[in-house]
Amino acid sequence: MTATMKAAVYHGTRDIRIEQVALPEPRADEVLVAVRRSGICGTDATEWAAGPVMAPLHRRHPASGHLGPMxxxxxxxxxxxxGRGELPTGTSVAAGAGVWCGRCDRCALGRTNICRDYYTLGLNAPGGLAEYVVAPARTLRPIPAGLSFDAAAMAQPLAVGLHAARRAGVRDGESVVLIGAGAIGTFVLAGLSRLNHADVTVIDLPGAKLERAAKLGANRTLSAREDVVERVLENTRGRGADVVIEASGASGQFETALRMVTTGGRVLAVGLPKEKPTVDLFALTLREITVGSNVAHVCDEDLGPALEILSEGTLGPLLLHSVITLDDLVAQGLEPVASGQVDGKILVAPGCRTAEPRGS
Incomplete structure (x- = not known):
């Protein structure tokens, strides 16, 4: 008899079903992981509400090889x-989820997040909204002693925030504006606080998000209901900010970032806008503004430090919204995230049991 497990399976737009599926079998470079927590992010909610965008339901993914419900x-x-090697059975691990080949020119430069054959567990291949998942050992890192699964489940998105902070190229003493204090913006702020000694201003709607940003080290916060460009110019004596990081994805905010950055400054796009921005290339060119972007993280560089930051005990409790069951994934997870009702991370506890022996 084939061993099975309980899993959420995505079949298409607003169609996720809780099913019994075959227990996955690890290949030579993989380990089998009993999932204790799996976070829901905006990408998951968008894929459920309006996808498929990244899930290879109808066309085989060129790197992962997956095709069909996932x-x-x-x-x-x-x-x-x-377990095997450095990850023996019983080791608590956090997943980076992104899988790289280690052979292409991008990997040779250490930019494994843009590997020519990159794919992501849970987006392009079976992921962790299930009782068990298989993952390449190189994408996993041991969870430090004393760090809860609830907090450790934020390591992957925090690694993305750390990567964004690195990509921004902030130097000590520079002025930085971070637009957006939601989950990803908070992770970027945590990265900035760890990597640099900069003057950081955070912009969002008034309320809990800005209060959290202040607790996590923002030098000042601004309400998005104000004339934020004017306020930033006032705070920088008319120069504009050295670096602006757009992490909200909200309509018009990339254009706002370009208006508040200093001549010769840098703008980093992190949030994914639902509408295409209108960019004034004439002004951007004459002011020699450098525009960059950010995707995923570099596992070897970012995942371990993310776990270290979470081990300090401040960030996890500030961001945890709730822990739900797999059966409640849609009603208490995807629906509220997709509709923008949630500030913080919703985690799913799949309710693992001991794996049945294969062939039993």
């Missing part, structure tokens, strides 16, 4: 069930 979930942690 288990989502790319922010997962758990315990190694079928």
């Amino acid at each position: 288990i989502p979930g790319h922010e997962f942690v758990g315990e190694v069930v079928d």
